[in-house]
Structures are given as structure tokens and as C-alpha cells.
Amino acid sequence: MGRMWHAVAALSIASMATVVAAADWGLPRAGAAEAPPRMGVVRNSTRSDGNSYHHVWPPMEFGWRIVLGSLIGIFGAASGSVGGVGGGGIFLPMLALIIGFDPKSSAAMSKCMIMGTCVSTVYYNLKLKHPSLDIPLIDYDLAMLIQPMLMLGVSIGVILNVVFPDWLVTALLIILFLVTSMKAFLKGVETWKKETIEKREVAQRMHQICQEPERATAIPTGPGDSVRAKNPSAEKSSLLKNVYWKELGLLAFVWLAFLALQIANKYSGHCSTLFWVLNSLQIPVAVGVTMYEAHGLMTGKKVLSSKGSQQNALKPRQLFVYCQLGIVAGLVGGLLGVGGGFIIGPLFLELGVPPQVSSATATFAMMFSSSMSVVEFYILHRFPVPYAAYFIAVAFIAAIIGQHYVRKLIRWLGRASLIIFILASMIFISAISLGGVGISNIIHKIESHQYMGFESMCKYGA
Numbered sequence: 001m002g003r004m005w006h007a008v009a010a011l012s013i014a015s016m017a018t019v020v021a022a023a024d025w026g027l028p029r030a031g032a033a034e035a036p037p038r039m040g041v042v043r044n045s046t047r048s049d050g051n052s053y054h055h056v057w058p059p060m061e062f063g064w065r066i067v068l069g070s071l072i073g074i075f076g077a078a079s080g081s082v083g084g085v086g087g088g089g090i091f092l093p094m095l096a097l098i099i100g101f102d103p104k105s106s107a108a109m110s111k112c113m114i115m116g117t118c119v120s121t122v123y124y125n126l127k128l129k130h131p132s133l134d135i136p137l138i139d140y141d142l143a144m145l146i147q148p149m150l151m152l153g154v155s156i157g158v159i160l161n162v163v164f165p166d167w168l169v170t171a172l173l174i175i176l177f178l179v180t181s182m183k184a185f186l187k188g189v190e191t192w193k194k195e196t197i198e199k200r201e202v203a204q205r206m207h208q209i210c211q212e213p214e215r216a217t218a219i220p221t222g223p224g225d226s227v228r229a230k231n232p233s234a235e236k237s238s239l240l241k242n243v244y245w246k247e248l249g250l251l252a253f254v255w256l257a258f259l260a261l262q263i264a265n266k267y268s269g270h271c272s273t274l275f276w277v278l279n280s281l282q283i284p285v286a287v288g289v290t291m292y293e294a295h296g297l298m299t300g301k302k303v304l305s306s307k308g309s310q311q312n313a314l315k316p317r318q319l320f321v322y323c324q325l326g327i328v329a330g331l332v333g334g335l336l337g338v339g340g341g342f343i344i345g346p347l348f349l350e351l352g353v354p355p356q357v358s359s360a361t362a363t364f365a366m367m368f369s370s371s372m373s374v375v376e377f378y379i380l381h382r383f384p385v386p387y388a389a390y391f392i393a394v395a396f397i398a399a400i401i402g403q404h405y406v407r408k409l410i411r412w413l414g415r416a417s418l419i420i421f422i423l424a425s426m427i428f429i430s431a432i433s434l435g436g437v438g439i440s441n442i443i444h445k446i447e448s449h450q451y452m453g454f455e456s457m458c459k460y461g462a
Helices: 002-024 062-084 090-101 103-125 140-164 167-210 214-218 221-228 245-266 273-280 282-299 305-311 315-337 341-350 353-379 383-413 415-448
Strands: 041-046 052-057
Touching: 041 245, 062 090, 062 103, 062 341, 062 353, 062 383, 062 415, 090 103, 090 415, 103 383, 140 245, 140 315, 140 341, 140 353, 167 305, 167 315, 167 341, 167 415, 221 282, 245 273, 245 282, 245 353, 245 415, 273 282, 273 353, 315 341, 315 353, 341 353, 341 415, 353 383, 383 415
Parallel strands: none
Antiparallel strands: 041 052
């Protein structure tokens, strides 16, 4: 029955995308970036210095570009949903190099696909339980600690996107992603070894039971047995029971507050006093909610329940570091148009959170930041709606398929470390693909003798 509802939901999304594409194609949208060599629909905008810049939206027509882009999008969404990274590192190069969008429009479209992936994954995970505890798969307290800082980081990243030169962004991207992917891979190897030892112990106990059946009830069982016997993550419970409404309400408040401030910013003079005041108001909103959660975790009133018996009250220094990493994750997402899961996924693993919970919670946090970015980009007319609707549908369906079959494989093999290896692979592939695109753009700018220094953020209008 559940599979049938998934199929109905997927087909409904696809149908809606087709209707929107047919009805809305051709509406004017505006953006800002250089046009790639491929011909398409060129839109002009004007910078505050009076010069004209343009971007390219390729015509939406069936051909090898759409087919190949869709296949790559399916791979990115399926893998990104399982790894908890959103798939932006796959979407961004595909949109720029294959479909033919300019860099800025590619970043906006990438956010749309990340949102589709996250919404689909959260919908799938809301009914699932923790792999070994009778609690929801999503750790709401962990999300409350990270998500406000993540959204604050996104706002900072959008500003830095205007200021930083391409060569610096590319260098930071390659270094950060390679280091993060290596740490995630080593964590995966460590988890794989632990699973192997656990499997060996289970096999030895089963052998003992077969040899001495009369003593079977007296033989103690380990945590691995309870996971395999009960496997709560495979069970589906009521969605209403799995949602912590108080935490969800606070996260929704942060989302709405940030969105309202961003919308108000569009009507303030760029770089005016009001502009900076509205931007600064995001800080108390994010810090206030995070401090509320951090105080509970520090005093022991709240716990990161997903860690089970390993849970201890967190120290102020730990909380400060985790919040700073949340800001960095959002900054990377806002700067590059990718999901913050590239940073918070490995962070959750270092906290000792199980891979399934890490992936689900990272995606849950990214759903808020990515959807806020999409609303902002829509208000600014930064992407063509028909293309966005189509690729959101592709990402939505692919994410559900990826979640369903990979989790079945994990239950069959008893290897949750597969999630960590998928995460490490996605980050590494993103480092290569995004780094390659960045280096290509730098070479083009050098050959055409373009300016490659820092820009003033007040040079460009909203």
C-alpha cells in the first residue's frame, strides 16, 4: 500500500510539472552571470554601475541534452538523498555544461533540485524509526542546534558570492571537499570494521546456539541482535507520532523570519542603512533559537537521543564548534549553490550519530535552507519556472527510489556504512566536477583578460 501511495505522489508531481511547463514557459525571468557558448534564451539585466549583463536560459525542448541531464539528475538525487548531501555537486555542473544554463542560473536551478530531493527524502523518512531505538529517525534536537546557523550561513554565503573572486572560491571548494570526503571515507572504513566484528560475534553466538540448543535462552544477545531482530528503522509508524511539533514549530519560525527579512530586503535600497539593519536582524533570530537548544543540551534538560547510551551533556566548547560548522555549511551552500550536507553530514558522523540518522537529519535541515533559497530566487526571477518544475519532479521521484532501494540493500547486507561511503563518494565527485568547472571558468577569464580580484558587494543591485 505504501509503495502505491509513493507512486501516486510521484506521478502527481510529474503531472503538475508538465502542466506548469506547458502553461508558464516564456515568462520573463532575470538573473546575473556570463552566458555560456551554447545559444539559448538570453535575458538582460542592468548592474548598478549602468553596464548590462545577461544570462542564458536554453529553450525547453526534447533532445539529448534533456535526456542526459535527466539521467544525471536522477543519479545525483538518488545518491544525494541517501548520503544526505542533496546532490548539488552533481546538479550544478550538469545544468551548466549539459543543459546550457549560465553559472548564476545554474546555481538557482540547482537549489530547486536540492529542494525537491530534500522534500522527497524528508517525506520518506518521517515515517521511519531510529535503527536501534524506538524514536523517530530524524533527530529534531540536533536539527534545532544546526539549522538556524545553517540558514545564517546561507545568507552570508550569498553576500560572499558577490565579493569573492572565482579563483578563491574554486580553491576553497577543492580543498574543503577533498578533506571532508577523506574524513568521511575513513569514518566509513572504521564503521565497516565495527560492523564486521559485530557480524562475527553474532555468527559465533548463533554457532553456540546450534551446538547447545538447550542453553539458547541463557546466551546473552548484543546490540546487533536486537537491531536485526526488531530493526525499528524498517518499521513505519504514524507520521503524527514521529513529528516533534514544538521543535518543528521553532524551525518553521526561523524559516519564516529569515524569509520575511529577505523579502523586506528586496524593497530596501541596496547597501543602504535599512539594508544592513535587516540583514543584521537575522543574527539574533538564529542565535536565539540555537542558544535555547544549546542551553538545554548543556544542562542535560535535552539530549541528542539519536546517540542512545553514548549521549552525554555537551560542553560549551563543543557546542560553539558545532554551531560554527553549521554556519560554514550554510556559507558553502549559499556560495556555491550546493547543499550544506557536505559539511554537516560528516559532522554528525563525528558526533557519533548513526549513518541513517545523520543522513535523515542533514536532509531535514537542508530542506529549510534550500526552500528559502528557492523562494528568494523565484522572487528575484532567477530561474525559468517550467525547467525548475521539471527538474524538481525528476529529483523528487529519484530521491524516493534511491531511499527505498538503498535502504533495502542496507537491511539485507546489514551494512549501514554504505551510507557513509555514498556520502564520501558524492563529496569527492563534487570536488572534481565543481572544481573542474571552476578551473575552466578561471582559464577563460585569464584568456579574455577579465578582472579576477575581489568585488564590492554594493557594485551589484539586488
